[in-house]
Amino acid sequence: MNAPLQPNIGFPAYFRHREVAGKVVLTNFEGNHIILEQHEFRAFVEGTVERGSELWTRLDEKNFLRETYRVHEAASALRERKHFLDQGPILHMLVVTLRCNETCIYCHASRANMDQVETDMSKETAEKAVDIILSSTNPFVTIEFQGGEPLVNFEVVKHVVEYALKKNADIGKRLEFTMVSNMALMTEEKLDFLLEHKVQLCTSIDGPEKLHNSQRKLNTLDAFQKARYWIHRINERYGEMGLDKTLYHVEALLTLTKASLAQHKEIIDTYVALGCKTIFLRPVDPFGFAERTRLKIEYPRSEYLEFYRRAVDYILELNAQGVEILERYAAIFLTKILQGTDPNFLDLRSPAGPGIGALAYNYDGNIYTCDEGRMLAAMGDDALHLGHVGESRYRDLMGHETVRAVTVASNLDGQPDCEQCAYNPFCGTVPAHNLKTQGTIYGHMPDNNICMVHKGIQDYLFEKLGENDPDTLRAFERWTTIRPREHFVHDE
Amino acid sequence: MNAPKREFDDLSVSITLPAETHPVNVVQGAAVSFIDRCYVLMDRPSPQQIRVTLSAKEAVDGEETLGKIAEAFEARLRSSDLYHRVAADNEVLTDAVVAQAFGFGNAPSASPGLDELEAFDFSDDAFDDPLGIAQTWEEKHGRPAPSAPPAASAQDEDPK
Numbered sequence: 133m134n135a136p137l138q139p140n141i142g143f144p145a146y147f148r149h150r151e152v153a154g155k156v157v158l159t160n161f162e163g164n165h166i167i168l169e170q171h172e173f174r175a176f177v178e179g180t181v182e183r184g185s186e187l188w189t190r191l192d193e194k195n196f197l198r199e200t201y202r203v204h205e206a207a208s209a210l211r212e213r214k215h216f217l218d219q220g221p222i223l224h225m226l227v228v229t230l231r232c233n234e235t236c237i238y239c240h241a242s243r244a245n246m247d248q249v250e251t252d253m254s255k256e257t258a259e260k261a262v263d264i265i266l267s268s269t270n271p272f273v274t275i276e277f278q279g280g281e282p283l284v285n286f287e288v289v290k291h292v293v294e295y296a297l298k299k300n301a302d303i304g305k306r307l308e309f310t311m312v313s314n315m316a317l318m319t320e321e322k323l324d325f326l327l328e329h330k331v332q333l334c335t336s337i338d339g340p341e342k343l344h345n346s347q348r349k350l351n352t353l354d355a356f357q358k359a360r361y362w363i364h365r366i367n368e369r370y371g372e373m374g375l376d377k378t379l380y381h382v383e384a385l386l387t388l389t390k391a392s393l394a395q396h397k398e399i400i401d402t403y404v405a406l407g408c409k410t411i412f413l414r415p416v417d418p419f420g421f422a423e424r425t426r427l428k429i430e431y432p433r434s435e436y437l438e439f440y441r442r443a444v445d446y447i448l449e450l451n452a453q454g455v456e457i458l459e460r461y462a463a464i465f466l467t468k469i470l471q472g473t474d475p476n477f478l479d480l481r482s483p484a485g486p487g488i489g490a491l492a493y494n495y496d497g498n499i500y501t502c503d504e505g506r507m508l509a510a511m512g513d514d515a516l517h518l519g520h521v522g523e524s525r526y527r528d529l530m531g532h533e534t535v536r537a538v539t540v541a542s543n544l545d546g547q548p549d550c551e552q553c554a555y556n557p558f559c560g561t562v563p564a565h566n567l568k569t570q571g572t573i574y575g576h577m578p579d580n581n582i583c584m585v586h587k588g589i590q591d592y593l594f595e596k597l598g599e600n601d602p603d604t605l606r607a608f609e610r611w612t613t614i615r616p617r618e619h620f621v622h623d624e
Numbered sequence: 625m626n627a628p629k630r631e632f633d634d635l636s637v638s639i640t641l642p643a644e645t646h647p648v649n650v651v652q653g654a655a656v657s658f659i660d661r662c663y664v665l666m667d668r669p670s671p672q673q674i675r676v677t678l679s680a681k682e683a684v685d686g687e688e689t690l691g692k693i694a695e696a697f698e699a700r701l702r703s704s705d706l707y708h709r710v711a712a713d714n715e716v717l718t719d720a721v722v723a724q725a726f727g728f729g730n731a732p733s734a735s736p737g738l739d740e741l742e743a744f745d746f747s748d749d750a751f752d753d754p755l756g757i758a759q760t761w762e763e764k765h766g767r768p769a770p771s772a773p774p775a776a777s778a779q780d781e782d783p784k
Contacts, residue, residue: 136702137702137706139706139709139710141709141710141713142713144710145714145717146710146711146714146717146718147710148707149703161714161717161718161721162721177706198713198714198717201714201717203717203720203721203724204724206717206721206725207720207721207722207723207724207725208725210721210722210725211725211726214725214726217726548652548653548656549656549657551653552653552703552704552707576659578656578657578658578659578660579659579660
């Protein structure tokens with residue numbers, strides 16, 4: 133057994149550490165990282181690193197030494213990491229209807245049947261929502277059409293796009309529209325409008341045809357075929373418009389159920405075959421489905437993490453063969469770890485995005501901190517309800533006690549456990565998830581599912597970084613290269 | 625740090641630590657990470673001692689398993705102690721980093737420009753203010769507003 137460490141307080145600058153695969157990952161206050169062998173870590177903590185040695189130089193370059201700590205450099209790095217703090221909500225989710233033409237096994241409380249027209253957003257409500265959206269302090273706003281299935285209420289989608297563009301002509305924000313659709317109700321006419329108005333399109337693919345159609349059910353039993361047809365058709369249209377197909381193509385969202393966990397290769401191969409360059413291996417959310425369904429589709433997070441490792445190993449193999457596909461969770465973390473900036477993924481930042489980074493507008497005009505807040509309300513808990521488009525002003529929403537509470541609760545520097553965690557600079561927690569699963573927006577991190585997933589993924593990534601395999605490092609570098617899709621931005 | 629003292633019963637292990645060498649925040653920092661596996665109780669059997677009792681949530685097969693939990697806790701305690709000592713030693717530096725990163729003087733992007741200030745509606749109420757923090761002294765305490773200072777008399781003017 134090794135002798136206990138004899139710390140030389142005064143030698144190290146502020147750091148947090150975590151053992152990963154026999155090595156030690158250290159992060160400092162501003163989020164630099166270094167991976168040390170155990171004996172190097174001991175020398176660092178005990179202050180026996182020889183000045184001018186290779187280890188000294190590595191530690192100094194990353195600003196881990198108290199004696200040479202560069203405050204100004206650290207402040208610049210920290211400001212870059214938290215660039216989102218003074219911006220305000222960028223993402224505005226508009227639930228234009230709860231009606232949906234598909235019946236998904238994991239979707240319950242957040243959808244309505246096709247005859248429930250009372251769950252359609254009206255044009256008047258939509259206009260009021262847009263008025264609030266365009267009063268955001270953020271100079272860049274994204275309006276995301278959600279449902280239900282947004283194509284069911286396409287008239288309101290069209291109205292929002294036209295109204296927002298007209299109103300924004302005076303305001304001058306950089307404005308972007310996105311739509312998440314199962315595509316089954318897409319037509320050439322609708323597509324013409326969406327492409328003409330630069331609405332970015334995204335769909336859902338759960339994996340190969342059999343898996344997808346067993347989880348996402350259309351009356352015609354061809355949900356996968358319809359989605360595949362429109363993915364190819366839209367990509368074709370992007371090509372006809374002269375857009376770079378490596379950048380402009382339909383991406384898809386994946387819902388991982390228990391049945392998915394045994395099919396990592398099949399799922400990834402399906403995405404590659406559909407022309408997707410990104411796959412987001414997120415575990416299923418605990419929202420929107422009944423308890424008996426949960427038992428059928430949920431799984432322990434340890435099983436998810438085993439799946440994640442197998443899947444990303446396979447993605448790295450494909451990358452080494454020249455196939456261009458990345459895992460989105462990894463790309464988000466790696467951008468923070470390797471590039472020192474924050475891609476502003478709202479569920480993975482500190483403080484988290486709900487309220488100060490995003491707002492969700494339900495079909496009836498009620499406003500929530502996030503889409504999960506809306507789903508919680510559908511399940512009887514309106515804790516994350518902020519107001520109504522007919523009554524609330526932007527400043528009411530931003531100053532709302534719930535927004536303040538979720539912001540404080542999701543600041544990892546105030547979270548026991550996260551405070552000392554080496555992954556603090558790269559991580560985030562989700563207040564709505566914590567509330568749903570643990571009864572408090574703060575959550576209890578040591579037995580929090582999201583914390584376990586985030587730690588597990590970062591353990592995997594740091595293990596890979598520590599292995600120094602050139603193919604892996606090249607792939608990781610590529611995954612963190614952000615290429616903005618300027619075509620979709622309205623900034624005229 | 626002085627050596628912790630362990631006591632076992634059928635379902636739990638209690639670790640008693642000298643309070644003088646184990647600040648409460650250090651012990652809390654270690655104890656909280658066990659709430660996934662154990663029910664955790666912290667108390668003070670005497671003013672000089674802090675005791676952490678860890679009761680396994682799942683059945684344990686005797687002292688050996690509880691001993692491993694105690695070992696893991698003590699390792700976590702050393703880590704928490706290291707973290708807090710390094711954090712305290714560097715507090716002046718980290719405070720300076722935060723001040724430089726987010727202070728107005730160093731974050732020009734956070735400061736509104738003159739055009740934005742001119743267009744800003746200051747008459748709009750920002751937030752509910754139940755404690756009256758945003759109110760003036762006169763509004764809050766019902767005092768009359770101070771009268772305008774008397775105009776300077778001719779005698780006060782500098783002689784030309």
